[in-house]
Amino acid sequence: TIAEKTRVTQRFTLKILHKLVKSGLVVSFKGAHGGYLLARPPKEITLLQVIEAVEGPYMFSRCQQQEYSCDHGSTTSCCFHKIYDEVTALVRNKLRSYTFADILSSDGSADGVPQQL
Numbered sequence: 615t616i617a618e619k620t621r622v623t624q625r626f627t628l629k630i631l632h633k634l635v636k637s638g639l640v641v642s643f644k645g646a647h648g649g650y651l652l653a654r655p656p657k658e659i660t661l662l663q664v665i666e667a668v669e670g671p672y673m674f675s676r677c678q679q680q681e682y683s684c685d686h687g688s689t690t691s692c693c694f695h696k697i698y699d700e701v702t703a704l705v706r707n708k709l710r711s712y713t714f715a716d717i718l719s720s721d722g723s724a725d726g727v728p729q730q731l
Contacts, residue, residue, distance in 0.1 A: 634650075637667035639663060656713060657713050661709045661717065673698075674705065
C-alpha cells in the first residue's frame, strides 16, 4: 500500500489522499476493486500543485498571509515583505518546474509506471 511504501500511517495517508481527491489531482473508486488514480498523466501534475493541495498556498513567511499583520500599526508592510514575496515567487516557480513524472524518474522507476496509486 501507499502507507507501507512511504512509511506513513494509513490514517495520515488517507487524509492526504482525501485532499488530493478534493483538489482534482487524484480520483477515487469505492468498492472491492476500489483505489486511487492520478486524474492526469504524471507529467501534467506539478510538485507545487501537490503541495498546495495538501498544505494550501505556498508562502515563505506567515507575514504574507492576508489575515496576518506585521505592520505594527503602520500603513505599509514590514521591510521584509517584498523580499519574502520575491523568495516565494522563486520557490513557487521552482516547485512548478518539477512534475510527478520527474519525481518518479528520480529513482529510475518512471518507465512503465502505471498511474494507479
